[in-house]
Amino acid sequence: MNKSAKPPRRSAADTALRGEIISTAQRMASSGLTPGKSGNVSARIDNGMLITPTGIPYGEIKPADIVAVRNDGTAMAGQRAPSSEWRFHLAIYKARDDVEAIVHTHSLNATALACIHRTIPAFHYMVAVAGGDRITCAPYATYGTEALAKNVVRALGDRRACLIANHGAIAVGETLRKAYDLAWEVETLSAQYARARQLGRPRLLSAREMNQVLEKFKTYGKQPPVKL
Numbered sequence: 611m612n613k614s615a616k617p618p619r620r621s622a623a624d625t626a627l628r629g630e631i632i633s634t635a636q637r638m639a640s641s642g643l644t645p646g647k648s649g650n651v652s653a654r655i656d657n658g659m660l661i662t663p664t665g666i667p668y669g670e671i672k673p674a675d676i677v678a679v680r681n682d683g684t685a686m687a688g689q690r691a692p693s694s695e696w697r698f699h700l701a702i703y704k705a706r707d708d709v710e711a712i713v714h715t716h717s718l719n720a721t722a723l724a725c726i727h728r729t730i731p732a733f734h735y736m737v738a739v740a741g742g743d744r745i746t747c748a749p750y751a752t753y754g755t756e757a758l759a760k761n762v763v764r765a766l767g768d769r770r771a772c773l774i775a776n777h778g779a780i781a782v783g784e785t786l787r788k789a790y791d792l793a794w795e796v797e798t799l800s801a802q803y804a805r806a807r808q809l810g811r812p813r814l815l816s817a818r819e820m821n822q823v824l825e826k827f828k829t830y831g832k833q834p835p836v837k838l
């Protein structure tokens with residue numbers, strides 16, 4: 611991809627982006643992806659990220675409550691405290707230049723699989739929406755720590771989603787919408803995989819079969835250019 615074609619990075623003062631983060635978090639809560647106050651949402655900005663604050667119910671967050679965290683891990687003075695899980699968000703942005711938004715959930719079925727440290731294998735072709743032939747599970751570390759950030763970056767690799775052991779799931783994307791939609795795909799796949807395992811041993815797709823799907827997904831949903 612031509613990196614120079616990317617639009618300039620947005621700023622910490624971008625009220626529209628703050629609003630998008632809030633609406634994504636609220637959609638996450640109302641759709642059942644985040645039980646209680648769990649989960650968080652962030653978006654990349656120039657020299658850092660914007661992330662949901664800790665301890666404020668999603669329904670009450672205002673644009674000024676969204677927290678800017680710089681690449682060096684410092685937050686600007688006079689702000690709310692960022693989500694306690696800001697470290698793995700920042701670590702992902704630093705490791706992955708292609709990621710612009712991150713959605714983290716404790717959604718029911720993904721978390722259940724994460725609690726048995728289960729990687730989701732190629733039991734269904736849609737596993738490829740996460741960018742590979744499996745969705746791996748990052749090893750456990752205490753929430754909010756640098757150790758967890760390292761585990762998450764390693765488990766994610768160059769894919770777009772992973773589970774976190776005894777914790778939940780992460781989905782990343784080029785936009786908040788894509789990261790949110792992928793979080794739902796991961797939750798749906800987790801439910802399907804758990805159900806399939808209850809019925810028996812799922813027949814896994816081969817590496818060749820998954821490579822064919824991954825190849826097709828590169829152009830999936832993209833309209834051919836219209837000749838005028």
Ligand SMILES: [Zn+2]
Pocket residue numbers: 648649695714715716753777778
């Ligand atoms: Zn969490």
